[in-house]
Amino acid sequence: MTETVSGGTRATAGSNFVPRTRGGQGMPFPPDAPAGTAGRPAGAPPSRTATGPGGRHSAGRVSPAAVETGGYRAQVTWERRYVRLLVLFDAAACVVAAGLAYFVRFGDLVDFGTQPVSSKPYILMTVLLPLAWVLAMSLNRAYESRFLGGGSEEFRRVVNTAARFTAAVAIASYATKAEIARSYVLIAFPAATLFSMVGRVVGRGLLHRMRRAGRCLHRVLVVGAGESAATLVRLAQRDPTSGWAVVGVVLDRSPGRHSHDSPERSGFDLLGVPIVGTSETLHTAIRATYATTVAISPQMDGETLRRVLWTLEGSDVDVLVSSALTDVTGPRISIRPVAGLPLLHIEEPELTGTRRVMKMVFDRCVAGTIILLFSPLLLGLGLAVRLTSRGPALFKQIRVGRGGEHFTMYKFRSMYVDAEARKAELESRNERAEGLLFKMRDDPRITKVGKFLRKWSLDELPQLFNVLGGTMSLVGPRPPLPSEVARYEDDVHRRLMVKPGLTGLWQISGRSDLEWDESVRLDLRYVENWSLAMDFVILWRTVFAVLRREGAY
Structure with missing residues (x-):
């Protein structure tokens, strides 16, 4: 495979990374193109997705061609x-x-x-x-x-x-x-x-x-090599609301980088982002992509990083350096200079003490208030479940809580009473075969009232009594079954360090549409970074997630 570098762009024979150009001048997007039309043939419909790994289209991902131009x-x-x-x-x-x-x-x-x-x-x-x-x-x-x-x-x-x-x-x-x-x-x-x-x-x-529509974004140029750069691109594409639109990748050609560390060997060419140069042609790449932010992968050596920072001084371009830590955010991280070297100081997660007491008081006060205010609704829903299908109004199930303790979780029954017995015959239709969860659309075990309850997440309301009793929290990881916990890998057990929640990052990020690994990642991210402010944000976003009915089945 041959490689050519010309005019600040890089084209690899046989690769998907052939930059879109105009007039052969290495400019990926015409500066006068309207938002969402850059790099698209005349008359072609606007694209809101980019090809992801395996050729699939990832919903919510903003492709470089769909990002408004204009730079700084x-x-x-x-x-x-x-x-x-x-x-x-x-x-x-x-x-x-x-x-x-x-x-x-x-x-x-x-x-x-x-x-x-x-x-x-x-x-x-x-x-x-x-x-x-x-x-x-x-x-x-x-x-x-x-x-x-x-x-x-x-x-x-x-x-x-x-x-x-x-x-x-x-x-x-x-x-x-x-x-x-x-x-x-x-x-x-x-x-x-x-x-x-x-x-x-x-x-x-x-x-x-606005960001989901491809507007109000930071045009990000990723600098890195191989999988480290691919990781930054994946993280940016995973959440369009982060404001990152990766418009190009610059390869790190610092000493010690070898050809086997190229993106082509790591699946990077499937992410839909063009390679626009190397670290030696960074300025050209910035001009070509109208980048406003440069994100540098953690594997870049200190000397090269310092030269890059000097090169970008006075360019009105924000520089962000990624750490090797993922899913550990601001409050736990601080800079501690030692012998002239800036080191990251990582605080332990605050899972005990005053903040935990405040969370407990908040949980119980809010849960008690909601139960009092919506008691007629709770009674009406329970009566509807009871009268429309044989069986009790409430579904009780043993789940695993904080510290591995078992508790009884309550939900409005949304399935027929023989649902568990019929689960074995439906295993072949499980849409989450890669993980521990059983999920399928149009599950025949769900009652008509149950479909309505699940559509609006009303079947979860009895869990407020779990919150009031102290076995659950308003916000936390998804409450797992004992059979799931028995198959956990060591890292996944960290989910049990806090109480499971009525809602959480998994709830506002797609719920049943999430892959198992992504669900675990979100739960661990919550455990590592939880705070009352984070709980408020999740509760607020839960309202809109329920109204959008994303992943509700």
Whole structure:
């Protein structure tokens, strides 16, 4: 197999990595092409998928040809618009919170028995609070693009800013003897925090929707060799909401790299991303692909990495260096310099202590509230199950919880009573033969009411009683069967370090459509990185996952 490198691009004979060019100048996408049309023949329909391993099409994957062009300038434009939207949300949150606090404190909603007070300080507070709030958020870097659109760091910065801001206002009010009721402050600022969080969740939902459509993306150029580069590409393609659109791969030709480490030997040519050069032609590759971000694989040696960083100085291109760690995120990772060498310090997962108690209290309070509010619905669904098919309303099954302890899990019965006996005859139709789960569409064992319950995930509601009893959590890994646990490999047992959940990353990522390995990866990712902020995000996204009915069967 021969290789030629010309004009910053690389074409391999017999490979799928022949870059799309125009005029032979090594430019993958015409700069004037509309979003979603670059590199496509005239009259061809737009493509929303890219070919994945084995020639399959992966839903939700954004191909390089479907990404809007424009490079750095386009990225700055959408980032500024998104930040302005968040600023608007934060300002509106403060105005609404200030009005709500004044109404609750001095209106007819709550009678505190106070004398009429001057409204001037509160009008001034309503005007100044949004300005001061946005300024505080900006000073705490809550609007920096690296924190927006993914992860929980954005929400942590909002809470951190709110706590500091509330303390500062309280101290200033005491020092200046301002005529502002303490109860007003205690209502306004927590409400502003809550509304700001809601605004950011809404903003993130809008951003994710745009990203699924191939807009508001970071055009990423991956630098690496062999499987290490392929891993970065796979991770980016796995989640279109991450904002990464991999538009090209640059091969790492640092010392020690051999021909057997080429992507062709690792299946990389099946991922649909063109090779556009080598590390020596990085600048040419950036110009050719309009890349705004360079992601470097962890196998690059230090000397080559340093030269790459020097080369990219002043280019307005973000540089991200991947670590060998996967599925361990921000809060557990910090930089610890030792003898001039920046080392990654990895904290242990916080599975005990105060945060665990807070999670337990939150779980039980929310579960109890939902049970009280929706008790008529629960009774109605149970009655519908009982009257439409023979058998009890509830299905009870032994599952494995935290620490390997067995417990009885409750669900509304969605199958006929002889479902377990008929499972053996349906094994050949199992759509998850590669793992431990039994899943099939149009399962004949499911009742008519059961299909409706599963369609809207209503059969899971009785698990709220498990949450209330402490055997499950609102958010956590999928509760496994004892037979599944008996076949676990050693690494998979880490799923049992936390309580299983009513919902989780698996629920918002496709549920029954997930492969076994992907389901395990998501559960382990939750165990490694769980936090209350992460739980809030998962609960919010669960609502939309249920409404979309993805993987519900």
